[in-house]
Amino acid sequence: MAFARLFVFGFLFLSIIYVAVSVYSRSIRREKLEDRWAEDHPGDETSPERDAFIEAGMAEYNASIRPKLIALVYVIPTIAVIAISIIVNVI
């Protein structure tokens, strides 16, 4: 019972963290793309080319390994729980 509770609440808690970190990472990436465009095209803040450039950059980010690494938010605490129980009970 306690294990089910730990599992469910832990999953919900880590999911909140997962979503927050995903949004943060995306936001950082978008800001970098905007800054890069502003450096190359000073004064241009609304053109369709700028939108296309940023959307292409975001698509590239979504296809890369970085957003997948955020799944470590689930993996690391699981490893920590296993490690703590081994250290406390076996070693």
Add this chain to the structure above:
Amino acid sequence: MRIFRNSVLAVLVLILGAFLHYTLPQHDVVRVVNTYQERQDLNDWTRIFWATPDDQAGTLVNRDVQFIQTVKKKSFLFGFIRRDAEGVMVYRNEDTGWSWPPYFKFDTASLQTEADDLRSTPEAPKWAVMTHYGWRVELFSAFPNAVAIKPIDSPDATIIPWFNIFFFIFVIALVLFVRAMWLQFRERTIDPALEDTRDAWEKVDAYADEKRGRVRRWLDSWRGK
């Protein structure tokens, strides 16, 4: 107002500090004297000082708890400064299971056996490091929960609190990360939204000014100069 705010902050910091002091592992240099088992009532508010093992029914009002009686080397400052003095300390020995605090301890019976094995007399002491969490509060019959016991050669052995070191590094990293996330959220989401609201309000304000000006001019046109 400032005094009020600082007092609230100080109380919050104290509560958080007490919570960490209760929950994080600490190490004592001890000599096991005896172990015993005693029935404990669990039906009043001091329930918070007892663990919740997985095999315990929710409606249970009392159960047997194992204890480890020791002679302990006293210390100052969370165990960092050793003293020559000795005192007594009694630990409870309970499974924490999958519940709070997250020690995932299931080896109560084995730990009790290890403690029994280390029993010694003042004439031929066998010193050991006891890892535990919790407080000894005589007033409420609260006992720290033993987590592990390890024999040491001399009572002056160096103990490095690895877990707490990593824990506080992790907490500092976490605080910095959350702060960065909050700043990013404010810069990219809240500030633009506020700006939009302000722009909209200025438009409404300007429109109202213009309307009022027209009405005023129209009214003025009826007044004789």
